[in-house]
Amino acid sequence: xxxxxxxxxGAAKDNIATSRVMLLMLVVMTGVAPISLYMLVPALPVLxxxxxxxxxxxQMTVSLYMVGxxxxxxxxxxxxxxxGRRPVLLAGLGLMVVAGIGSVFAQTLPQLIAxxxxxALGGASGMVISRAIIRDLYPRERIGPMISxxxxxxxxxxxxxxxxxxxxxxxxxxxxxxYFITAASLAVAxxxxxxxxxxxxxxxxxxxxxxxxxxxxxSRAFVGYxxxxxxxxxxIFAFAGGGPYIVVTxxxxxxxxxxxxFACTGxxxxxxxxxxVRFAPRHSLEKLIWFGLALQLGGSFLNLIWSFxxxxxxxxxxxxxxxxxxxxxxxVMANSAAGAISVRPEAAGTxxxxxxxxxxxxxxxxxxxxxxxxxxxxxxxxxxxxxxxxSLACAATMVFIVPRRKLVVSExxxxxxxxxxxxxx
Numbered sequence: 001x002x003x004x005x006x007x008x009x010g011a012a013k014d015n016i017a018t019s020r021v022m023l024l025m026l027v028v029m030t031g032v033a034p035i036s037l038y039m040l041v042p043a044l045p046v047l048x049x050x051x052x053x054x055x056x057x058x059q060m061t062v063s064l065y066m067v068g069x070x071x072x073x074x075x076x077x078x079x080x081x082x083x084g085r086r087p088v089l090l091a092g093l094g095l096m097v098v099a100g101i102g103s104v105f106a107q108t109l110p111q112l113i114a115x116x117x118x119x120a121l122g123g124a125s126g127m128v129i130s131r132a133i134i135r136d137l138y139p140r141e142r143i144g145p146m147i148s149x150x151x152x153x154x155x156x157x158x159x160x161x162x163x164x165x166x167x168x169x170x171x172x173x174x175x176x177x178x179y180f181i182t183a184a185s186l187a188v189a190x191x192x193x194x195x196x197x198x199x200x201x202x203x204x205x206x207x208x209x210x211x212x213x214x215x216x217x218x219s220r221a222f223v224g225y226x227x228x229x230x231x232x233x234x235x236i237f238a239f240a241g242g243g244p245y246i247v248v249t250x251x252x253x254x255x256x257x258x259x260x261x262f263a264c265t266g267x268x269x270x271x272x273x274x275x276x277v278r279f280a281p282r283h284s285l286e287k288l289i290w291f292g293l294a295l296q297l298g299g300s301f302l303n304l305i306w307s308f309x310x311x312x313x314x315x316x317x318x319x320x321x322x323x324x325x326x327x328x329x330x331x332v333m334a335n336s337a338a339g340a341i342s343v344r345p346e347a348a349g350t351x352x353x354x355x356x357x358x359x360x361x362x363x364x365x366x367x368x369x370x371x372x373x374x375x376x377x378x379x380x381x382x383x384x385x386x387x388x389x390x391s392l393a394c395a396a397t398m399v400f401i402v403p404r405r406k407l408v409v410s411e412x413x414x415x416x417x418x419x420x421x422x423x424x425x
Contacts, residue, residue: 077353092125272330
């Protein structure tokens with residue numbers, strides 16, 4: 001773990017055990033917020049009935065939770081650069097536990113919505129800080145596969161979380177879900193407090209969010225990698241927003257069938273992350289991004305062709321090709337995120353937070369846009385055209401914004417030399 005745990009070089013077995021514990025910590029800190037989001041979704045109709053409110057009001061326990069996730073990443077990332085990963089993460093998880101207790105004792109739906117917002121605000125600290133911790137511990141070329149490994153493990157848990165929530169609601173009522181989430185967040189907080197060391201080794205308390213963000217935004221490499229990652233994620237949001245309307249309304253299939261097909265795309269994304277881990281040791285970060293971009297562009301173009309030909313009016317054609325896009329998407333997102341947080345390692349938390357905020361914030365709008373295209377069209381063509389356009393824009397960021405690797409290295413060396421010179425003065 002690059003000296004973080006203080007193990008001697010010959011302690012191979014200890015290093016393996018430490019790596020497994022660190023991987024487990026990264027998974028749980030990343031997953032506690034999104035898993036808590038998905039667990040409550042199956043109980044929303046019952047929750048609305050019990051409170052005597054419309055389902056659209058109950059839906060705010062999800063929508064404002066997502067707002068909390070977005071804001072958390074913008075706040076917690078810079079704070080972790082200034083004060084360290086461990087204290088900020090523990091404070092966030094502590095807020096999640098307190099908000100969880102508040103959700104258990106909520107007497108009205110607005111109280112529950114507010115408690116859920118603060119749950120997300122605290123819990124999502126793990127999502128942003130986990131990427132910064134990976135940057136602290138690993139060299140640039142290993143960050144992408146480590147992010148992929150965390151995401152792959154997390155995907156399995158996220159697939160099971162709605163089922164777990166549904167089973168808890170059926171057996172014990174929807175309050176049981178809130179008890180479970182609160183207990184789980186407390187367990188995660190205790191685990192992190194007991195096992196996570198401080199990984200931020202070059203902490204500077206004089207750093208500021210404005211200063212770090214300003215320096216990042218003047219770097220073509222950071223802007224390009226960040227836009228590449230954010231745009232790649234919008235493909236998922238657009239398809240998730242429009243997919244239900246296409247399958248249920250246009251194709252006349254059941255919502256259960258849509259859920260099964262959509263799970264296939266989630267499985268494809270999981271496979272893509274595992275393949276990324278497999279290929280990373282033999283290929284550079286840039287090559288993995290270019291491979292993903294080519295496959296992503298090719299898959300979205302095929303879906304566009306199927307739409308013109310009318311073949312996308314059956315789920316097999318639509319989701320079969322979308323699975324190719326999702327495999328590619330995993331390569332693009334993990335490695336472009338690795339590139340973004342590696343441009344200025346001392347501001348990895350700020351970089352991760354800005355990237356996560358844009359991803360979630362723009363994603364909410366794109367999801368609504370995808371729903372509009374799917375719900376107000378008689379074919380899949382508008383949505384597929386939008387996804388192909390996003391794929392083109394994603395590839396354009398690497399072509400026109402991100403400097404070639406030699407230039408990126410030169411920028412990093414220049415910045416390092418300037419910092420050393422200022423330190424000597």
